[in-house]
Amino acid sequence: MARYEIFVTYKKGIFDPPGATAARALTSLGYSEVEDVKIGKYITLDVADGPDEAARVREMCDKLLANPVIEDYRIVEAQGSVSAG
């Protein structure tokens, strides 16, 4: 079994309402150094070993976990952090 970590973020140029709101809130809390905030999603996926494993994880992202119209995703295979069951 392998664990994949998936980071989903808005594509460049797509307005991020939660990020913009957090940036305003941080500024009003006195953190005037904050220039930009982007908020995305973090997903972990445990999958059984298989021949097309990585390709199938990408397919899962394209199909369901991210919307390619507005979002990018980054897949990181976690090393040695998964125990079966």
Next chain:
Amino acid sequence: MRFGVVRFPGSNCEQDVVIACRYLGFDVDYIWHGDTDLAGFDAVVLPGGFSYGDYIRTGAVARFSPVMGEVVRFAERGGPVLGICNGFQILTEAHMLPGAMLRNRGLKFICETVPLRVEESACQWTGVPAGTVLRIPINHNEGNYTCDPETLAAMEAAGQVVLRYCEPDGTRAPGGSAPNGAFDDIAGICNERGNVFGLMPHPERVVDPEANGTDGQTFFTRIVERLAGV
């Protein structure tokens, strides 16, 4: 002529659509999201609500419901499909309409009746002249429509922009009139053929003059007329 209203787990406006159709004198029935047969239905409505709890993204799971494959084929054959609110979100997720939905600008859930300008379009569901201002309620958290400028230009050229948020007199404010921040004030769009129509406002809630007004009637009556060859 019979409308079919799809019931997804988490839909909550399907009864309003059924009541609106019956009020207007049209035959209508529910379609379970697990069904794969649309025989006997002449128009399909994807209603508002929170299908599958809006998990992952609004409409992202509902688009894989068993019924959706048949809805896609129905639309490809030219069958009229109307997506209201969550239904519109499902149509974009299913790539039956271009673009996507973001959270409302300001993160506010917006529930209010708003003015909407009818644009010149290919939409088969629109029965009032371009320039008409309709007042229809919106009720959503993710209605901040977005697409890239090239897609907007292509939609404009093909007459796919159907409804825009506007000021009460039909003009658009320089900074935008969309309460949710939607790109170019877009409230409703259709596909190139005009048979698939998605909008964030809820026309089914403004059908009975004793409840809010009648500005929503046109979409239901027009598609019935069109199917009857009028």
